[in-house]
Amino acid sequence: MSKEQLSNHIRRLRFDAGEMTQQQLADIVGVTRQTIIATEQGRYAPSLPLAIKIARAFGKQVEEVFQLE
Amino acid sequence: MNRAQKNAWFGLINCLLAITFCVFFVVGQVFFAVPVPGFKFAPQPSQTEIIVKVILRFWPLVLPVIALILLLTPRKKQRPVEPDFDELDTAIQNKAIRVSFISVWFLWPLALCITMLKLGILGVLPALFYFYIHLGVFLICMAIYFLTKVLLYRKQTEGPADE
Structure with missing residues (x-):
């Protein structure tokens, strides 16, 4: 069975949202900047509540931000 | 570097010290010190001697105690909005x-095997050494705990942080 990986478009969405910084996004969703860095680079799969909060911060659905590959 | 990461470094340095x-x-x-007096025929020490002996034998404990006090001391946040601990910190922990x-x-x-091999099966050891x-073992485990945290933080959060 192949290992599924969670990819995301956080980086692109941040730049689309007026070049939002990682720290600004972290403050909006209530986590540390390290968590945003790890999530953005695909090193950490966020919990469902955090994924929803990140999607809401960009005004998107969770599936539009995160994809299972 | 967030607060949890700083605490991991702080803990690692303290454990190594x-x-x-x-x-x-x-x-x-083992090599230079005063032999531990025999239990049966040793003269009864005075109150001051007991205190001095306890301090001399347990002084390495001072450092972990100071570290614990410093860890529990509330510090001023650099950014009041930023949480102290989030889900990534929990996962790493x-x-x-x-x-x-x-x-x-x-x-x-x-x-325990090294001690037994060194002393022989019927060998004896002063109780103080059991404590140490x-x-x-406890301190090495704590050092491994903090080292793992430091390495995981480095692995998870390395790379370009664009602002």
């Missing part, structure tokens, strides 16, 4: 706890 102090203490006791717990399975039997053997 405490291990160093313990090694110095045990080596000092859980992994570090697992690694340090598994290390106990190897370290404890290893420490267990304290040593």
Whole structure:
């Protein structure tokens, strides 16, 4: 069975949202900047509540931000 | 570097210092020190002598105690909005706890086997050394815990942080 990986478009969405910084996004969703860095680079799969909060911060659905590959 | 990451570094440095102090203490006791008096015929020590002996034998404990006090001391936040601890910190902490717990399975039997091989099956050891053997294993496990945290933080959060 192949290992599924969670990819995301956080980086692109941040730049689309007026070049939002990682720290600004972290403050909006209530986590540390390290968590945003790890999530953005695909090193950490966020919990469902955090994924929803990140999607809401960009005004998107969770599936539009995160994809299972 | 967030607060949890700073605490991991702080804990690692303290554990390594405490291990160093313990090694110095045990080596000092084994190679240079005053022999432990016989239990049966030793003269009864005075109150001051007991206090001095306790301080001399347990001084390496001072460092972990100071570290604990400093860890629990509230510090001013650099950014008031930023949380102290979030889900990434919890995930890293859980992994570090697992690694340090598994290390106990190897370290404890290893420490006891080395002691038994060194002393022989019927060998005896002053009770003080038992304390230091267990304290040593505990400190090494704590060092492994903090080291794992530091490494995981580095692995998870390295790379370009664009602002």
